[in-house]
Amino acid sequence: MADIEQQDRKGKLARPSSISEGVYDRIYERIMALEIAPGARIPIDALARDLNVSQTPVREALSMLEREGLVRKAHLIGYSAAPQLTRKEFDDLYTFRLLLEPEAARLACRNMTPEALARLETDAADMGRGEPPVDRNSRYSRFARADAQFHDDILAIGGNQVIRQALADQHVHLHIFRLMFHSRVTQEALEEHERLLVAFREGDPEAAHQAMYDHIDRSRARLLLAYE
Incomplete structure (x- = not known):
């Protein structure tokens, strides 16, 4: 992403130029670094609290990541990280x-x-x-x-x-x-x-x-x- 969010000392998001893009970057980094394990559920409410943002930018970020194949959405279950390649x-x-x-x-x-x-x-x-x-x-x-x-x-x-x-x-x-x-x-x-x-x-x-x-x-x- 062109605009990378600024972070405070606790690692929370602090005045990103675009909140949704900032949230996207943080979730993307965690998925790529396997901090969010393949197949693991991604609860929106917990992630929003962790990143100190509302649930709306988290949903928008997860929607972008779903289009890239990094997360999946299941009916009545919600989002999870895509499984690892077999x-x-x-x-x-x-x-x-x-x-x-x-x-x-x-x-x-x-x-x-x-x-x-x-x-x-x-x-x-x-x-x-x-x-x-x-x-x-x-x-x-x-x-x-x-x-x-x-x-x-x-x-x-x-x-x-x-x-x-x-x-x-x-x-x-x-x-x-x-x-x-x-x-x-x-x-x-x-x-x-x-x-x-x-x-x-x-x-x-x-x-x-x-x-x-x-x-x-x-x-x-x-x-x-x-x-x-």
Whole structure:
């Protein structure tokens, strides 16, 4: 989100530029950091008290998170965090990504313009920056969001809207980043993104295809540790 709420010393929300966006950010960070466990119920009244806000912005934030696939709403039960990916779902998702994203990177390289490359460079810089004040949870959750933006921008530059929509519908990055809350996930991804950027700068579609394939394959290997 563009506007990040200010926090008081107790961690409560204090005069956010948008209360609903501030609440969204806080709940999103807790889900991504597994402070709200996969499958756990999210009682609106308790969350509102914890964040020191009314129930209305909490409901609005949970509605946004539901559209992103991070929470679910059941009749007469209410909201809960989306369940974690099963091992089968994880394997299927990465097989799907390996089929689509390397080709999308090759297409993006062929369509690359100086303006498009500048956008990807900005995305990559945003991932590495982690602007203060940022705690470990917010740094990781912001990285997940920036990583999703980086990959989506590559898909947009590639120009194949079917591939882009198919991956967007899976909420790929939000779900895989919930599997493991670890700095290794972010540091190695930054290095692999740089390989992609080198291929884009050099205008080498085959190198872009290979760099994306390697990035996704290594991401799969890193996150398999979550199932051990």
